[in-house]
Amino acid sequence: MEPSNYGTYLVTQESLSDGRSTLEVVEAAVTGGVDVVQLREKGTDTRWRYDLGLEVREVTAAADVDLIVNDRVDVATAIDADGVHVGQSDLPVSVARELLGPEAVIGCSASTVAEAEAAEADGANYLGVGSIYGTTSKDVPEPEDDVGPDRVAEIAEAVSIPIVGIGGVTAENAGSVIEAGAVGVAVISEITAADDPAAATDALASSVERTKRKANERSRR
Amino acid sequence: MEPSNYGTYLVTQESLSDGRSTLEVVEAAVTGGVDVVQLREKGTDTRWRYDLGLEVREVTAAADVDLIVNDRVDVATAIDADGVHVGQSDLPVSVARELLGPEAVIGCSASTVAEAEAAEADGANYLGVGSIYGTTSKDVPEPEDDVGPDRVAEIAEAVSIPIVGIGGVTAENAGSVIEAGAVGVAVISEITAADDPAAATDALASSVERTKRKANERSRR
Numbered sequence: 001m002e003p004s005n006y007g008t009y010l011v012t013q014e015s016l017s018d019g020r021s022t023l024e025v026v027e028a029a030v031t032g033g034v035d036v037v038q039l040r041e042k043g044t045d046t047r048w049r050y051d052l053g054l055e056v057r058e059v060t061a062a063a064d065v066d067l068i069v070n071d072r073v074d075v076a077t078a079i080d081a082d083g084v085h086v087g088q089s090d091l092p093v094s095v096a097r098e099l100l101g102p103e104a105v106i107g108c109s110a111s112t113v114a115e116a117e118a119a120e121a122d123g124a125n126y127l128g129v130g131s132i133y134g135t136t137s138k139d140v141p142e143p144e145d146d147v148g149p150d151r152v153a154e155i156a157e158a159v160s161i162p163i164v165g166i167g168g169v170t171a172e173n174a175g176s177v178i179e180a181g182a183v184g185v186a187v188i189s190e191i192t193a194a195d196d197p198a199a200a201t202d203a204l205a206s207s208v209e210r211t212k213r214k215a216n217e218r219s220r221r
Numbered sequence: 222m223e224p225s226n227y228g229t230y231l232v233t234q235e236s237l238s239d240g241r242s243t244l245e246v247v248e249a250a251v252t253g254g255v256d257v258v259q260l261r262e263k264g265t266d267t268r269w270r271y272d273l274g275l276e277v278r279e280v281t282a283a284a285d286v287d288l289i290v291n292d293r294v295d296v297a298t299a300i301d302a303d304g305v306h307v308g309q310s311d312l313p314v315s316v317a318r319e320l321l322g323p324e325a326v327i328g329c330s331a332s333t334v335a336e337a338e339a340a341e342a343d344g345a346n347y348l349g350v351g352s353i354y355g356t357t358s359k360d361v362p363e364p365e366d367d368v369g370p371d372r373v374a375e376i377a378e379a380v381s382i383p384i385v386g387i388g389g390v391t392a393e394n395a396g397s398v399i400e401a402g403a404v405g406v407a408v409i410s411e412i413t414a415a416d417d418p419a420a421a422t423d424a425l426a427s428s429v430e431r432t433k434r435k436a437n438e439r440s441r442r
Binding site: 047050071073078088089090095096099 | 268269271292293295296299309311312316317
């Protein structure tokens with residue numbers, strides 16, 4: 001799948017799922033229409049993530065949903081993921097590209113225009129921009145100040161690769177992120193900690209789609 | 222270098238170095254005659270480890286000292302290390318082998334005969350056996366009970382790949398680890414936290430060499 005189609009993007013973190021396994025959350029998100037799943041699971045053993053990754057790969061592949069691995073290029077290769085997502089403290093995008101080859105999807109976190117431009121120049125296929133509204137996932141480190149939808153608009157102006165907004169995004173505020181120029185929204189808690197993760201995914205996907213449809217109608221006039 | 226020549230093995234951890242940089246410690250260890258360096262640095266960013274790894278690779282390559290990366294196959298490839306060391310909670314040896322190819326050195330931690338036999342069957346080139354005497358490196362997780370030199374002897378009987386003993390090893394007790402059947406000893410604190418890391422490395426290397434020489438003389442009689 002092209003990252004320009006990453007409308008609804010789940011980032012996994014079993015420690016935030018209120019007792020559900022990540023595999024259950026992923027299955028529910030797939031049912032609800034998620035486009036891409038990032039295996040994150042900060043603070044866990046490599047072996048645990050690898051074993052989980054093999055299972056998540058089966059579920060996502062069967063539904064034609066992309067799978068991205070946070071930080072670990074080796075785990076991504078080992079579980080046959082579609083790519084990796086690197087932050088500013090992970091391997092450089094250029095190194096990940098050299099290890100993974102030209103076909104892999106490489107995403108990069110960016111919270112400023114400078115970071116976004118550097119990531120694009122290094123060969124990133126999409127950007128994770130945030131934190132937009134401040135994360136509600138408190139045990140996930142989010143050192144940056146909230147950047148708001150305006151930063152998405154600034155970055156969208158500066159680069160030509162797709163942007164996914166992350167950080168405190170909900171079905172209610174997702175529309176503002178899309179209107180600012182993001183192709184999609186990435187969430188942990190909004191799906192992972194929801195009473196009904198499938199319904200939460202569907203609500204998020206509907207909000208994203210509705211906003212895109214309206215924008216298309218406006219641009220056609 | 223063949224792992225059978227890993228007599229003196231430094232595992233890096235800058236947080237235990239009392240203010241010295243890992244690069245300084247590695248330079249001193251190289252001066253003191255270390256055979257192999259493992260880039261460990263638990264709890265640090267990937268980018269920091271990658272940048273450090275590039276520098277450590279230069280120093281070790283110039284001295285013909287092997288460089289092994291803890292856990293991260295991707296970082297090992299990116300910095301052109303000689304191989305990786307995986308624990309029981311890291312990627313399986315077989316997966317690391319598939320990613321790195323037949324020429325790479327792959328070490329595996331083992332504290333039991335069963336773990337040692339499994340690692341050898343999966344294609345490990347050497348074993349890190351421990352903790353022998355209980356580590357003094359308190360912020361390094363060492364969940365196992367101390368296994369003592371007797372476990373080294375049991376494992377040496379069961380496998381044919383070289384064994385490096387780790388955990389609380391000093392210049393004083395290294396001889397017992399070698400006598401039990403290890404080809405070498407791996408340390409963090411004994412070198413990293415020493416007043417004079419080069420001298421500490423030399424003392425450790427001398428102890429290992431002296432014990433091997435005596436064993437050779439005995440076997441020749």
